[in-house]
Each structure stands twice: as structure tokens, then as C-alpha cells.
Amino acid sequence: MATAGIGVGVDVDAVPLRHPGRWAAGVVILVFAAMGVHSLATNPNFQWGTVGDYLFAEPVLRGMWATVYLTVIAMAIGVVGGIGLAILRMSPNPVVAGAAWLYIWFFRGTPLLVQILFWSFIGALYPRLSLGIPFGPSFVSGDANHVVPLFAAAVLGLGLNEAAYMAEIVRAGINGVDAGQTEAASALGMPRALTLRRIVLPQAMRTIIPPTGNETISMLKTTSLVSVISYNELLNATRLIYARNFQTVPLLIVAALWYLALTSVLTAGQHQLERRFARGILPRVGERR
Amino acid sequence: MNAGSAAVAVPMVRAERVRKSFGQHVALREVSLTVAPGEVTCLIGPSGSGKTTFLRCINHLERISGGRLEVDGELVGYREHRGRIRELRPRDIARKRREIGMVFQRFNLFPHLTALENIIEAPVRVHAERRSEATRRGRALLARVGLADRADAYPAELSGGQQQRVAIARALAMRPKLMLFDEPTSALDPELVGEVLEIMRQLATEGMTMIVVTHELGFAREAADTVVFMDAGTVVEVGPPATLLTAPAHERTRAFLSKVL
Numbered sequence: 001m002a003t004a005g006i007g008v009g010v011d012v013d014a015v016p017l018r019h020p021g022r023w024a025a026g027v028v029i030l031v032f033a034a035m036g037v038h039s040l041a042t043n044p045n046f047q048w049g050t051v052g053d054y055l056f057a058e059p060v061l062r063g064m065w066a067t068v069y070l071t072v073i074a075m076a077i078g079v080v081g082g083i084g085l086a087i088l089r090m091s092p093n094p095v096v097a098g099a100a101w102l103y104i105w106f107f108r109g110t111p112l113l114v115q116i117l118f119w120s121f122i123g124a125l126y127p128r129l130s131l132g133i134p135f136g137p138s139f140v141s142g143d144a145n146h147v148v149p150l151f152a153a154a155v156l157g158l159g160l161n162e163a164a165y166m167a168e169i170v171r172a173g174i175n176g177v178d179a180g181q182t183e184a185a186s187a188l189g190m191p192r193a194l195t196l197r198r199i200v201l202p203q204a205m206r207t208i209i210p211p212t213g214n215e216t217i218s219m220l221k222t223t224s225l226v227s228v229i230s231y232n233e234l235l236n237a238t239r240l241i242y243a244r245n246f247q248t249v250p251l252l253i254v255a256a257l258w259y260l261a262l263t264s265v266l267t268a269g270q271h272q273l274e275r276r277f278a279r280g281i282l283p284r285v286g287e288r289r
Numbered sequence: 290m291n292a293g294s295a296a297v298a299v300p301m302v303r304a305e306r307v308r309k310s311f312g313q314h315v316a317l318r319e320v321s322l323t324v325a326p327g328e329v330t331c332l333i334g335p336s337g338s339g340k341t342t343f344l345r346c347i348n349h350l351e352r353i354s355g356g357r358l359e360v361d362g363e364l365v366g367y368r369e370h371r372g373r374i375r376e377l378r379p380r381d382i383a384r385k386r387r388e389i390g391m392v393f394q395r396f397n398l399f400p401h402l403t404a405l406e407n408i409i410e411a412p413v414r415v416h417a418e419r420r421s422e423a424t425r426r427g428r429a430l431l432a433r434v435g436l437a438d439r440a441d442a443y444p445a446e447l448s449g450g451q452q453q454r455v456a457i458a459r460a461l462a463m464r465p466k467l468m469l470f471d472e473p474t475s476a477l478d479p480e481l482v483g484e485v486l487e488i489m490r491q492l493a494t495e496g497m498t499m500i501v502v503t504h505e506l507g508f509a510r511e512a513a514d515t516v517v518f519m520d521a522g523t524v525v526e527v528g529p530p531a532t533l534l535t536a537p538a539h540e541r542t543r544a545f546l547s548k549v550l
Binding site for chain 1: 348350379380383384385386387389390391393395397398399400401410411414415459460463
């Protein structure tokens with residue numbers, strides 16, 4: 001005989017377990033959150049009015065777009081350079097592999113800030129840059145400060161450094177692809193480069209994309225470093241404003257809000273890309289044998 | 290099926306005292322074997338006997354350490370020039386491999402491509418076959434392995450047996466003159482083995498030259514013209530299945546058969 005609430009064919013009707021700890025933790029956090037919101041709303045030093053005035057100000061928007069532009073170009077250099085370096089690093093030629101290793105060692109072993117400063121002072125190191133035959137005549141040459149303008153220094157500093165990190169990510173992705181895939185492609189008579197492009201890289205993408213998304217988000221914020229060479233991106237744009245009106249805190253909030261908005265957009269994009277490259281791995285929605 | 294004119298034709302595979310070692314470990318010591326065009330040869334033997342290594346040497350996935358190995362009258366991985374043996378360029382090795390189909394134990398289908406895309410990838414990219422033509426042939430091959438309705442499925446959506454059938458179709462799409470099978474049913478659930486063996490049996494009847502590393506002695510008995518028993522990197526015994534599987538001449542063959550039958 002079934003007692004109340006227990007029996008075959010009957011839904012279980014039990015008294016649920018209480019979780020007082022969860023409630024307590026929730027209350028504590030809500031109290032802190034309320035304090036935070038209260039202080040944001042009432043502390044006049046935040047000067048939300050000023051934040052609102054400058055959030056869509058023309059120089060701020062220009063700086064914001066410069067940041068986006070810088071991120072895109074630097075990441076493009078980083079990804080293309082990273083794939084190239086990863087391939088060189090796996091070369092059977094020890095000199096080629098060694099050169100790639102040296103590059104990665106140098107660019108990961110020195111602070112990015114130092115590298116950016118170096119690029120901006122390249123003119124002091126090599127006053128004239130020229131293109132020509134090694135140790136022979138040169139075809140084009142020019143003053144380094146003209147050949148490497150501020151934007152180039154910023155992009156080179158960020159992009160070349162990123163390439164070193166991307167190389168390791170790409171290499172890990174390529175190594176993560178089952179060796180049987182390369183063998184199957186070889187057995188079909190596919191040449192090495194074709195195998196890499198059509199078989200290995202598309203599969204490596206699955207493991208390369210999540211960290212690359214993180215790198216991109218990180219890059220977006222790292223671009224603020226080039227404000228030290230006065231490249232006019234988002235942070236520098238707000239700094240120029242508060243240097244004149246001394247509204248430091250509200251303008252830093254303006255910058256922070258834009259960085260938050262941009263990284264949120266990137267996070268959403270990263271999620272979409274991950275789904276796209278999971279093709280053949282995750283079962284497709286609404287389709288099954 | 291048993292090639293009557295094999296004696297005059299160039300053998301499809303001719304191995305002469307082939308040796309292969311991995312560092313200290315000797316995987317093959319003096320393997321000699323001849324496979325005639327149209328012949329079906331099954332390699333059997335305990336694990337570690339060198340069957341798979343020998344198979345992989347035939348399409349140069351492994352490079353032999355000594356001896357001589359020819360496919361259809363040409364050296365594998367090398368060419369002879371003024372009495373010297375020279376290594377082939379990767380591009381030429383790739384070209385030779387296109388004539389030899391290989392089916393792997395773990396299928397090795399490309400997981401990011403559908404069944405049909407797996408099949409047409411190499412014909413389109415390597416043979417520069419027109420996509421429409423490759424697709425038409427690909428669908429016909431899928432129909433031949435009984436998977437006409439699964440063309441758009443990704444490998445992860447197929448059973449092991451279905452994946453292996455797609456892998457066979459993929460190898461056939463290159464119109465090989467020789468097919469190598471490396472334990473094609475060993476990774477399959479028992480109830481899926483039959484469907485793969487059935488395709489291979491069909492292929493054998495159609496006159497394809499096949500070398501099959503297998504533990505399926507039933508398949509060897511029915512479909513093979515020749516069974517080769519290997520042990521410890523050597524060929525112990527070669528013969529028609531009726532003789533080798535029922536009345537082996539060697540003690541080692543007998544010991545192996547008594548364990549697996």
C-alpha cells in the first residue's frame with residue numbers, strides 16, 4: 001500500500017529541502033548591491049550629468065572609433081602573423097623554426113608598453129629607413145619619423161606583439177587536431193599545404209576561436225596603452241578633455257562605459273563564431289536521424 | 290577473381306625483403322610478398338606482428354628501412370636514376386598515393402565536412418574534377434555503399450558502420466587501382482561489422498585489388514584469394530584460405546588459429 005505521495009504511477013509529492021544558506025548569501029549580496037547603487041545615485045562626485053554631456057561628444061566618439069579601428073587592424077596583423085609564425089615554428093627546417101621561436105621569445109618576453117615606446121622612437125634608433133638589397137644599394141629610403149608615423153607605431157606595437165601570442169594559440173590548435181586527419185588526407189594524395197588549409201586549420205579553428213575572442217577583447221582594452229605615445233584613441237580623447245576641464249572622474253567613467261559596451265558586443269560576436277565553427281561537432285538543432 | 294594471367298602481368302605489389310625499424314624496435318624483418326592485380330590478400334596475425342606497418346609502407350605512410358617495395362612496377366617513395374635510388378619530392382609521393390586507396394581502423398573522416406563533401410574533397414581539389422561531376426559520382430558511390438539518403442549528414446551523426454562505409458566511398462572516389470584496409474572493422478560494434486564486410490565483399494567480386502589487415506577470419510575464408518600469416522615482423526606462411534586456415538603448415542600459424550577460432 002502506498003503511503004501519501006509515494007507510489008507507482010503517482011507524481012512524488014515530497015516536502016522540498018530548505019536551503020537557508022542560499023537565502024542568507026542572496027540577502028547579503030543584495031544589501032551590498034543596494035549600497036552600491038545608492039552611492040552611485042547619491043554621491044555627487046560621480047557627476048552623472050557631466051558623464052551624459054560627454055558620452056556622445058564628438059571627440060569621444062572619434063576616439064571610440066579610433067579604438068575600434070586600432071583593435072581590428074592590430075588583431076588582423078596578430079592573427080595573420082600568428083598563423084604564419086605557427087606554421088614556421090613547425091617547419092622541418094631548424095633555422096626557420098628557430099627564427100619563429102626567437103620572435104615569439106622576444107615579443108612575449110618584453111613588456112608591450114616598452115615595445116610601443118620603441119616603435120614610436122624608432123627614428124632615434126634608425127634615423128633613416130630604406131628598402132633595397134642587403135648590404136647593397138637601396139631603392140627607396142626616407143626619414144623614419146615619416147615612414148613610421150604615430151598610427152603605424154601604435155599598430156606595429158600592438159599587432160607584432162599579438163602575433164607572438166596568437167602563434168602559440170594557433171600552434172596549440174593545430175597540434176590538437178588528430179594525426180589521423182593528416183594521414184587520411186595524405187592517403188588521398190592531398191599535398192601538405194592543401195591539407196593544412198582544407199582539413200587541419202578548419203578543425204583547429206574550433207580550439208583557436210575561443211582564446212582568439214579573449215585576445216580580441218583583451219586587445220580592445222590594451223589599445224589604451226598607445227595613449228602613452230599620444231595616439232588619439234578613446235582613453236587619450238577623454239584625457240585631453242579632462243586635462244582642460246578637470247572633470248577627471250566623469251570622463252574616466254565615459255571611457256569605461258564605452259569599453260564595456262564594445263567588449264559586450266565582442267562577447268556576443270564570439271559566441272556566434274564559436275557556434276559556426278562547431279559544425280559537425282555539436283548536433284544540429286531540430287535535425288536527427 | 291583469381292587472376293589467371295597474373296603470371297605475365299606486372300604484380301600490383303611486390304615486396305622484396307622489406308625491413309622497417311622504429312629506432313631500436315624492429316617492426317618488419319625481411320618481408321617478401323607479391324600481390325597480383327585483381328587479387329584479394331588478407332594479412333592476419335597477432336597484434337604487433339607488423340601487419341599494419343607493412344600496409345602503411347605500401348603507400349609510404351611509413352618509409353621502409355631496407356629492401357625493395359614496388360607498386361604496379363614502380364618503387365614506392367623513390368625513383369631510380371642512373372643506378373642510384375633517389376627520394377621523391379612530396380608532390381610526386383602525393384601523386385602516387387592517389388592511385389592507392391586506404392581505409393583506416395578509426396575511419397578518419399573529416400568531421401567538419403558532410404558525407405558527400407568528404408567524398409568529393411580530394412577529387413575536386415586534387416584531380417580538379419568539376420564539382421558537378423564529382424557530386425554526381427559522389428552520390429553514386431554513396432548509393433553503392435547504401436547511404437544515398439545520408440549525403441548531408443556530418444560524420445558525428447553517423448554510426449560507426451556508416452562512417453566506415455563513407456570512408457570506403459571516399460577512397461573509391463579517387464578511382465584507385467589498389468585498396469588497402471587497415472583493420473576496417475576492429476573499431477566497430479559487433480552488429481555493425483557485417484555491413485562493412487558486405488561492401489568489401491562486393492568490391493572484391495568486382496575485381497578490385499585489395500590488401501586487408503583483418504581479424505575477421507570468416508571474411509578471409511570467403512573473400513580472400515590469398516591469406517598471409519605474419520608474426521614478429523616476418524611472413525610465416527602464405528597460401529589460399531582453404532589450406533592456410535584449415536591445414537596450416539607452420540606450428541606458429543596453428544597456435545594463432547587455435548587461439549582465435
